[in-house]
Amino acid sequence: MSGQLSGSHGPLIPMPELTPDALRAAVSEIAPSRVPALTRHLFEAAINAQKTGSLAPLRAFVHSWAVFVAIERQPERAARLRELERIVDEGEADPAEALAGVQAIRETAEREAGL
Numbered sequence: 001m002s003g004q005l006s007g008s009h010g011p012l013i014p015m016p017e018l019t020p021d022a023l024r025a026a027v028s029e030i031a032p033s034r035v036p037a038l039t040r041h042l043f044e045a046a047i048n049a050q051k052t053g054s055l056a057p058l059r060a061f062v063h064s065w066a067v068f069v070a071i072e073r074q075p076e077r078a079a080r081l082r083e084l085e086r087i088v089d090e091g092e093a094d095p096a097e098a099l100a101g102v103q104a105i106r107e108t109a110e111r112e113a114g115l
Contacts, residue, residue, distance in 0.1 A: 011073040070109035
């Protein structure tokens with residue numbers, strides 16, 4: 001997963017495989033400050049999967065972090081998402097357009113991740 005693409009418009013890294021280890025490696029490369037949150041989420045998902053006898057918590061973990069990586073590996077898209085979230089959070093204007101933008105970014109990220 002090394003070999004960042006040059007240029008400001010391409011992804012920082014390729015989309016990783018949808019495994020905990022590959023997602024952790026990707027997050028450590030593009031958003032190292034988020035690795036502790038990923039680790040906590042994985043630990044909680046594993047405990048919940050064991051308690052419930054279901055893989056659903058682990059699937060939710062992979063989905064969540066795959067979307068995160070798909071967004072964050074594209075800095076311009078990540079910046080746009082943060083701007084749209086700021087507009088929604090401030091509540092000063094009608095958030096409908098910003099919410100539609102957030103949804104579009106997330107849907108694109110899900111497609112890129114193969115979800």
